[in-house]
Amino acid sequence: xxxxxxxxxxVLGAGLLxxxxxxxxxxxxxxxxxxxxxxxxxxxxxxxxxxxGGLLLFEVLGxxxxxxxxxxxxxxSKWGRSMxxxxxxxxxxxxxxxxxxxxxxxxxxxxxxxxxxxxxxxKRIDVISEAGFxxxxxxxxxxxxxxxxxxxxxxxxxxQ
Numbered sequence: 001x002x003x004x005x006x007x008x009x010x011v012l013g014a015g016l017l018x019x020x021x022x023x024x025x026x027x028x029x030x031x032x033x034x035x036x037x038x039x040x041x042x043x044x045x046x047x048x049x050x051x052x053g054g055l056l057l058f059e060v061l062g063x064x065x066x067x068x069x070x071x072x073x074x075x076x077s078k079w080g081r082s083m084x085x086x087x088x089x090x091x092x093x094x095x096x097x098x099x100x101x102x103x104x105x106x107x108x109x110x111x112x113x114x115x116x117x118x119x120x121x122x123k124r125i126d127v128i129s130e131a132g133f134x135x136x137x138x139x140x141x142x143x144x145x146x147x148x149x150x151x152x153x154x155x156x157x158x159x160q
Contacts, residue, residue, distance in 0.1 A: 002046045009039035098145045127152045
């Protein structure tokens with residue numbers, strides 16, 4: 001009967017470790033590791049040093065090989081790619097694309113006090129007012145871009 005319970009702990013532990021890969025949060029991983037450790041301790045108590053040591057070696061190798069396979073193969077599988085982001089946008093790329101709008105005119109989509117949102121070239125962009133408040137609907141011009149911050153000031157010139 002002990003063999004059934006030990007086997008059940010091994011299967012449950014392995015299943016919880018696999019579930020941890022897809023639902024991270026450490027709870028399932030800790031429970032899975034606890035099940036595997038419990039199965040080894042139980043095996044040492046019931047079957048002695050030889051069988052317990054063999055199971056410990058089996059579990060350590062199994063977890064190591066399993067982790068290696070998952071880390072090596074999952075990102076390249078169809079299923080793994082579906083769980084990962086396709087595109088990345090680095091700060092440098094974002095800053096370069098934002099620098100192109102310097103001098104462009106737009107309209108304040110929200111009240112800027114001093115930060116808000118403006119419609120520039122048909123896109124909603126987070127902006128910071130250079131001086132004071134800018135009411136919603138007023139014309140603005142992009143004066144400069146500092147990192148990811150877009151600075152604007154109110155202008156009396158009509159939108160084109």
